[in-house]
Amino acid sequence: MSVYPYFVAAWLMLVGGYGIVRSRNLVHAVVSLSVAQAGTYVLLLAVGYQRGALAPVFGSTTKPNKHVVDPVVQAMTLTDIVVSATVTALLLALAVQVNKRQGTPDPDELQALKG
Amino acid sequence: MTTGQLMPLMIAIPIVMACLILAAGSYLPRVVTDILATATAAGVAGMAAALLIHSGHSRVVTWLGGWRPARGVSVGIPLVADPLNAGLALLVAGLVSCALLYSWKYMESVSGRFFALMLLFLAGMEGFTLSGDVFDMFVFFELMGAAAYALTGMKIEDKTAVQGGLIFGVVNSLGAYISLFGVGILYSRFGQLGLPQLGAMLRQHRPDALVIVAFVLIITGFLVKAAMVPFHFWLADAHAVAPAPVCVLFSGVMVELGLYGAARVYWVAFGGTIPHADVTRAFIVFGALTAAVGAVMCFLQRHLKRLLAYSTISHVGLFMMGFAVLDDDGTAGAALYVVGHAGVKSALFLLTGILLNRYGNVDEHRLYGRARGDRLTACLYFAAALGLAGLPPFGLALGKSVTEDAVAVAGYGWAPVLFIAVSAVTGGAVLRAGLRVFGGLGPRPALESTAGAGEESTGGEEKPETGGLPRTPVTMLLAIGILLAGSLAAGLLPDAGQAFAHAAQRFTDAAGYISQALSHAGAAPPRPDPAVAWTGEGIGLDFLSVALALGVAFLGLYARRLPAALRRSAAPARPVIAVLRQVHSGHIGDYVAWLFTGIASLTALLGLPLL
Known part of the structure; x- marks a missing residue:
């Protein structure tokens, strides 16, 4: 297994963070957060991957003695996706509401909370 | 049913009740929702108390779904309770119960959603506390996070x-x-x-x-x-x-x-x-920096809830220093400090809620002298504010003296100075606000911001959560009373200090945790419990910090009259x-x-x- 996917995972996490730092729109910031989280998906799937192994579903085609990829990280990734869906939906709703109340989605122009 | 089976229930019951309240919320009268939600939280508190009593003898371990480890390896998820996290679970459920009791009259216009979110928040916190699995901790961390974001932006x-x-x-x-x-x-x-x-x-x-x-x-x-x-x-x-x-x-x-x-x-x-030494150094640096920044920012605020928030930041820095010394004394002190702080700080937030409800904003300057006639609220406020400054016999004062002593013994001789300074500045800021709001002391503060336009949050535009109640309802006062009594009990009960020492000893015994979780061995305490009790020196330093806090408060009030x-x-x-x-x-x-x-x-x- 090459180290390449690990670099992709780290890069996604960093570029997502950078996206939030430089964001000019709250919707963009929330989506950048999802990009950062995509880094965790790549990392987890890369951890469990084995070359030539099958999907971890045992049945008539995959006998229990066959090599399969790690199902634990796949379960973790699925949980992670569920968490992400909830949080992203909630944050997008808040971003829309900020735009409605303050008249701008640009973090540079929000004035309500200072000091 | 064994005690181990209580732990999954403490997480599952609030989730089920939250779903029920969400589904049936619009058909139920408000009072039924109130009672259901509060009873659920109180029930979880009861289970946490039972768990705490049992875990005092020996750790309680449950492998979810019966997936026990074989030869030290397992794909199962453990829930492990020792006295420290069982006590924390009790604190969580107790605070949720008090907050819900206060909300009966306070959160007037909310529907079932508020209560459902509070119960989900409770479930997330209980799960995070009891979990013995890092991925599970992440999941519960996000569950409590999602509920908390929604409650903030409600x-x-x-x-x-x-x-x-x-x-x-x-x-x-x-x-x-x-x-x-x-x-x-x-x-x-x-x-x-x-x-x-x-x-x-x-x-x-x-x-x-x-x-x-x-x-x-x-x-x-x-x-x-x-x-x-x-x-x-x-x-x-x-x-x-x-x-x-x-x-x-x-x-x-x-x-x-x-x-x-x-x-x-x-x-x-x-x-x-x-190595312990590296972690101690890193955490002491972070803790001390946090305590100092929090205290300075706290003193600068006029928005009452922001002021209390910065005081929390500052105190968390001190708790961190207690845990950072990585021994029994520091951990016991920090745990006691957390419990004592929870009582007085929560009471202060609820009292701020009463001010918001009665007078329509939370700006210290706008509220100047407005609450003069409100004797009962004022008494509770000053009791809690002095408790925050470190007045014995509140549990916070005992926790503070034990923690500062432990950090000093660990080789950071300057720690007591920082602890006293932080208690004095944060306590002083809270007292200053109280003296202005309830006493009308000092010159009348300017309404416009002194920090330059738009550079400060004043709290003048905060919207009340109720439609102005004529008198403070008894349920709100009861919740505040319970919280203050809890903080006092942590300092006054004769065995409280010893119980915290025992909990800390179990918490730091990682080898016992591992062997008991993996092989169900009955671990005997390998070390004697440290002594945690009031000392003459500790009480003296506590009174010093209270006196300094009063000094800081009056300095804040009369700064303009100084030469x-x-x-x-x-x-x-x-x-x-x-x-x-x-x-x-x-x-x-x-x-x-x-x-x-x-x-x-x-x-x-x-x-x-x-x-």
Whole structure:
């Protein structure tokens, strides 16, 4: 297994963070957060991957003695996706509401909370 | 039914009740929803109390679904209760019960959703506390996070509330994902997620770069929740805009749970590999910085909820220093400090809620002298404020004296000075606000901001959560009374100190935790419990901090009447204060940039000594 996917995972996490730092729109910031989280998906799937192994579903085609990829990280990734869906939906709703109340989605122009 | 089976129920019952309330909320009369929600939280508190009593003898371990470990390896998920986290579970449920009781009359216009969210929040916190598995901790961390973001931004007509909720959500979720990244790295090396299994494997392992990076990433999420400088920015924004009963849970226990998570993960999983001295140094640095920044920012506030929020940041820094010395005394002191602080700080938030409800805003300057006739509220406020400054016999004072002593013994002789200064400045700021609001003391403060237009949150536009009640309802006063009594009990009950010492001893006994979780061995306490009790010196220092707090309060009130020469001597501090204010910009990008700076410095502090 090459180290390449690990670099992709780290890069996604960093570029997502950078996206939030430089964001000019709250919707963009929330989506950048999802990009950062995509880094965790790549990392987890890369951890469990084995070359030539099958999907971890045992049945008539995959006998229990066959090599399969790690199902634990796949379960973790699925949980992670569920968490992400909830949080992203909630944050997008808040971003829309900020735009409605303050008249701008640009973090540079929000004035309500200072000091 | 065994005690072990209580633990999954403590998480499942609030979730089921939350769903029921959501589904049936619009058909049920409000009073039924109130009673159902509060009874659920109180029931969980009862279960936590039973768990606490049982765990005093021996740790309670449950493997979910019966997936027990075989030869030290397991794919199962353990829930482990020792006296410290069982006590924390009790604190969580107790605070949720009080907050819900207060909400009967306070959150007048809310529907079932508020109660459902509170119960989900409860479930998330209980799960995080009891879990013995790092991935599970992440999941519960996000569950309590999602409920907390929604509770913060609940007043969607309020422009500050939605902005505060959004900042809170983005910063905390990013922290959680960074934690998950660390969990993934750890799993790639060891193939385990349970804390006891990881601990058993890491004990035979050298601390190489991968282990250090995994540790830093995992605790980053928890330190974001614990509001360590420079991860702390979200806290003041979220506390300032959340409804008062929600602030109680944020300040009283959610922030401290972050600290608990970091301490638990270090003790059980990483304690055998990363040297104690390096972790102590790193955490003392972070804790002291947090305490100092929080205290200065606290004194500068006029928005009452923001003021209390910065005081929380400052105190969490002190708790961190207690845990950082990594011994029984420091842990016992910090745990006691957390419980004592939860009582008085929660009471202060609820009292601020009463002010908001009666007078329509939470701006110290606008409220000047407004609450003069309100004797009962004033008495409760000053009792809690003096308790925050460290007045014995509140549990906070005992926790403070034990912690400062433990940190000083560990070789940081300057620690008691910092502890007393922080207690005096934060307590003084709260007392100053009280003397202005309830006593009308000092010259009338200017209404317009002195920090320059738009550079300060004043709290003048905060919307009340109720339609102005004619008198303070008895349920609200009862909740405040219970909280203050709880804080007093932690300091006054004769065996309280000893119980905390025992809990700390069990918490720091990582080898016992691992062997008992993996093989169900009945672990005997290997060391005697440390002595935790009032000492003459400790009480003296507590009274000193209260006296200094009163001094700080009057200095804040009458600063303008000081001779000009004295006022000029404070001039060098002005640029520092201006920079501090500007750094707390309410800008989401700035906060995330600080977060990455924090990760870099934590890595440097932990990694460089090992090169």
